Amino acid sequence: MLCPICNGLEQLTAICPVCSGQTDDCGRLEDFTGPYAPYQPDTYTNYETISPLSQSEQSCGHVVYCPNCVQTFEVLISKW
């Protein structure tokens, strides 16, 4: 199993669940929560609910940022 986004095989294109606008790729979830996180913790409100899902063997957690809503969202990428 490999993640097509992490391996550069596909572009991460995600739609904001709030405004349906285009979001920016913020990288992997585990990188995002690390010491080099580009955004302050209070900007990602979904954080508590996303971690268990992201541990799945079948999917890879990525983070996208909506400049419209000034919020980040998790997207789960199905591994190949």
Ligand SMILES: [Zn+2]
């Ligand atoms: Zn990935």
Ligand SMILES: [Zn+2]
């Ligand atoms: Zn939005």
